[in-house]
Amino acid sequence: MIQPQATLGGGARAGAPSVPLLLVADPDSAGVEVLAAALAREGVEVTGVADGAQALIQTGALRPDVVLVSASLPLISAVDFVRAIRISHPMPVLLGIGEGHAELAVQALTAGATACVAMPYRLHELLPLIQATAAGEAGRLIAVGDVELDADAYQVKVAGRVVHLPLREFELLHYLMRNLDRTVTREQIMRHVWHASGDNIATNTIAVHVKRLRARLGDTDDTLIQTVRGVGYRLVAPG
Numbered sequence: 686m687i688q689p690q691a692t693l694g695g696g697a698r699a700g701a702p703s704v705p706l707l708l709v710a711d712p713d714s715a716g717v718e719v720l721a722a723a724l725a726r727e728g729v730e731v732t733g734v735a736d737g738a739q740a741l742i743q744t745g746a747l748r749p750d751v752v753l754v755s756a757s758l759p760l761i762s763a764v765d766f767v768r769a770i771r772i773s774h775p776m777p778v779l780l781g782i783g784e785g786h787a788e789l790a791v792q793a794l795t796a797g798a799t800a801c802v803a804m805p806y807r808l809h810e811l812l813p814l815i816q817a818t819a820a821g822e823a824g825r826l827i828a829v830g831d832v833e834l835d836a837d838a839y840q841v842k843v844a845g846r847v848v849h850l851p852l853r854e855f856e857l858l859h860y861l862m863r864n865l866d867r868t869v870t871r872e873q874i875m876r877h878v879w880h881a882s883g884d885n886i887a888t889n890t891i892a893v894h895v896k897r898l899r900a901r902l903g904d905t906d907d908t909l910i911q912t913v914r915g916v917g918y919r920l921v922a923p924g
Contacts, residue, residue, distance in 0.1 A: 705815055708749035709733045710740035710758055710766070711781065716805060723808050727873065728864045729815055737761025744770055751815050753779045755804065756786040756793075764792045771797040779814060781806060827862045830909070830923040832902060834862055843902055853878070854898045857891075861910065861920035870917040891918075 707724065709717050712735050721731035732747060734740050737758045744752060752770070754763045761769070767778055777799040782790050790801050802811055827834045831844040836859060841848045850858065856878050861869065871891055875881055879890075895918060899910055911919045 705751060706730045706732065706747065706749045707815055708740065708743055708747060708752045709754075710735075710737065710752065711755035712736065712757065712759055713755070720806050720808075720811075724812070724815070727808070727812055728867055728869065729812070735759075737763070737766045740766055741769055744774060744776075748774075749776060751777050751779065753781060753802070753806075753811070755781045756783065756789050763798075764789060764796055767793050767796040767798050779811075827859075829862055829865060829920065832858075832862075832909070834859055841902075848901055850898070850901060854894055854901065857894055858898055858902075858920075861918065865920055865922060868913045868917055868919045872917075874917065 705728075707729055709720065709731055711717050711733065714733065714735060717731070717733040721733065724731050732743065732749070734743050737754075738760045740752070740754060740758070741761065743749075754766055756763050758766060763780060767780075770776075770778065778793075778797070780790060780793045780798045780801045781804045782801050783804040790798075794801070800814060802814065826836070833842045834840075834855075835842075839852075839855060841850055841855065841858065857874065860874065860878050874891055895910060895912075899905070899907060902909060904910055909920060909923075911921055913919055
């Protein structure tokens with residue numbers, strides 16, 4: 686049984702506001718546990734509930750960035766859930782569908798669902814939707830200490846001074862800031878910043894870009910962007 690309000694993905698939401706929070710409403714508790722573990726490795730926090738009534742309660746209490754609701758949701762149907770939260774909540778709602786759910790999918794989309802995803806859930810399909818919808822809801826201005834990044838203007842300021850970054854370094858900084866205080870692996874950086882696998886990138890490419898980024902940000906003692914030896918990097922909030 687999935688416990689309401691239990692964080693399944695790992696990582697506290699407090700102190701790391703840029704980490705997406707996904708509420709999963711699905712009676713398949715084992716499947717939600719597996720999904721939560723996979724998404725935690727990608728920097729997404731997951732809370733699970735088992736029925737539509739708890740989904741409504743937790744949507745109001747937690748204000749998640751994205752909600753994923755199963756087409757087979759008990760007590761309150763997926764369509765009724767979408768209709769109910771659209772009255773007062775603007776967050777994106779993804780509908781998990783399987784064979785035989787075509788008509789329900791149409792009804793949910795008409796009621797205001799954002800998109801449909803296949804069940805069983807697949808990380809490579811679900812993750813881009815979560816990241817895109819959460820980014821759209823959360824805003825595009827991120828500040829960590831003296832560093833401020835405006836994703837719409839493609840502009841970075843350090844202590845109020847504009848710092849010009851090449852596109853790849855900008856995207857690297859954006860990814861690290863979205864995962865504030867979390868360690869991200871080199872493989873994750875390759876996938877989300879370079880959009881490639883490790884086989885397609887020289888082993889020192891990331892290290893070179895991190896070194897250049899630190900220099901441009903004035904991070905001379907590596908306290909802002911920390912190296913986690915043998916794993917990857919972590920951007921840390923001052924103090």
